[in-house]
Amino acid sequence: MTPAFDDSPVRPDVESDSEVAFEGALRPKSLEEFVGQRKVRGQLQLLLDAAAMQNRTPDHILLAGPPGLGKTTLAMIVAHESGRPLRLTSGPAIQHAGDLAAVLSSLVPGEVLFIDEIHRMARSAEEMLYLAMEDFRIDIMVGKGAGATSIPLDLAPFTLVGATTRSGLLPNPLRDRFGFTAHLEFYETDELVRVLHRAADMLGVRIDEESLGEIASRSRGTPRIANRLLRRVRDYALVAGTGATLEAVRAALLLYDVDELGLDRLDRAVMSIILERFDGGPVGLNTLAVSVGEEAETIEAVVEPFLVRIGLLSRTPRGRIATKAGWAHFGFSRNADVLFGDDL
Numbered sequence: 001m002t003p004a005f006d007d008s009p010v011r012p013d014v015e016s017d018s019e020v021a022f023e024g025a026l027r028p029k030s031l032e033e034f035v036g037q038r039k040v041r042g043q044l045q046l047l048l049d050a051a052a053m054q055n056r057t058p059d060h061i062l063l064a065g066p067p068g069l070g071k072t073t074l075a076m077i078v079a080h081e082s083g084r085p086l087r088l089t090s091g092p093a094i095q096h097a098g099d100l101a102a103v104l105s106s107l108v109p110g111e112v113l114f115i116d117e118i119h120r121m122a123r124s125a126e127e128m129l130y131l132a133m134e135d136f137r138i139d140i141m142v143g144k145g146a147g148a149t150s151i152p153l154d155l156a157p158f159t160l161v162g163a164t165t166r167s168g169l170l171p172n173p174l175r176d177r178f179g180f181t182a183h184l185e186f187y188e189t190d191e192l193v194r195v196l197h198r199a200a201d202m203l204g205v206r207i208d209e210e211s212l213g214e215i216a217s218r219s220r221g222t223p224r225i226a227n228r229l230l231r232r233v234r235d236y237a238l239v240a241g242t243g244a245t246l247e248a249v250r251a252a253l254l255l256y257d258v259d260e261l262g263l264d265r266l267d268r269a270v271m272s273i274i275l276e277r278f279d280g281g282p283v284g285l286n287t288l289a290v291s292v293g294e295e296a297e298t299i300e301a302v303v304e305p306f307l308v309r310i311g312l313l314s315r316t317p318r319g320r321i322a323t324k325a326g327w328a329h330f331g332f333s334r335n336a337d338v339l340f341g342d343d344l
């Protein structure tokens with residue numbers, strides 16, 4: 001049995017302790033330093049500026065998107081830029097309405113409350129949150145059975161920042177109570193080069209533009225992965241005594257099974273099941289999850305968005321289907337031509 005806390009859709013190799021410390025050190029502290037996501041940055045800036053001019057707490061914000069694109073980082077930036085304290089918690093830690101009541105009732109005025117993986121909160125807590133978000137008030141139940149009464153409790157005004165890799169799982173009443181939902185997109189290669197430049201400077205790694213471009217183009221459009229690959233390249237260069245050259249980058253990425261599109265072991269496992277066992281699909285999500293031995297949620301939130309974005313996979317109502325590019329990338333060019341014609 002897996003407890004609710006342990007099965008968040010994060011790749012198991014991502015979150016060792018030193019990895020967490022490393023991520024923390026590299027987090028941009030301001031919207032200005034935050035690379036890419038121009039639209040979202042502009043939207044957030046406006047929201048914060050307007051709140052500051054009116055001397056009120058900023059509206060509640062929902063951050064949605066695949067892992068590693070900057071949701072936690074943005075939550076910290078919201079607190080930092082508006083000069084407010086930040087409280088961090090997560091959906092899996094809120095298993096009862098009482099857990100949420102304890103957090104809400106201890107907030108100081110203006111505090112930013114960050115709830116990570118907010119779609120995993122207990123249903124009873126969600127209902128409490130509706131009222132809290134709207135009226136800064138909760139009803140606390142005292143006693144049990146016929147003698148139970150509810151006592152209203154006023155809260156300090158706060159800004160809720162929710163993060164989710166699965167915005168589709170949020171109930172509408174909750175989604176509607178956010179003043180703004182930011183949908184984070186995968187990053188372009190040139191944006192990841194900028195992320196890497198900053199990280200290389202901070203880590204003291206000397207590396208040229210071309211090598212950074214190579215890492216960036218193989219980072220699944222994800223800053224977290226870019227930073228992590230940079231660290232592997234640094235290790236490789238250190239041990240091999242070569243410096244972080246383009247050859248060192250290629251050798252390190254080969255060693256860590258990162259292919260030229262940035263696909264990793266799990267991405268490839270998913271594609272190979274669809275192509276080889278199911279003749280290109282359609283395959284249902286649950287069948288796919290069982291076949292690769294992963295949670296359906298991980299496949300859906302972590303693996304598929306990128307495969308869809310780079311055009312190797314499409315999601316249809318009947319199931320997942322490999323595209324022509326999907327067949328071709330895995331060396332089945334003949335199947336690709338037979339199935340889709342050779343006019344692409």
Ligand SMILES: Nc1ncnc2c1ncn2[C@@H]1O[C@H](COP(=O)(O)OP(=O)(O)OP(=O)(O)O)[C@@H](O)[C@H]1O
Nearest residue numbers: 023026027034035067068069070071072073223224
């Ligand atoms: N726009 C960005 N510019 C620079 N660095 C970034 C950016 N976005 C993310 N990062 C870096 O990537 C790492 C991961 O970001 P973050 O933890 O905010 O992702 P997340 O969306 O919260 O992921 P998860 O869904 O797994 O919680 C951080 O170390 C952060 O420094």
Ligand SMILES: [Mg+2]
Nearest residue numbers: 071072073116
């Ligand atoms: Mg996060």
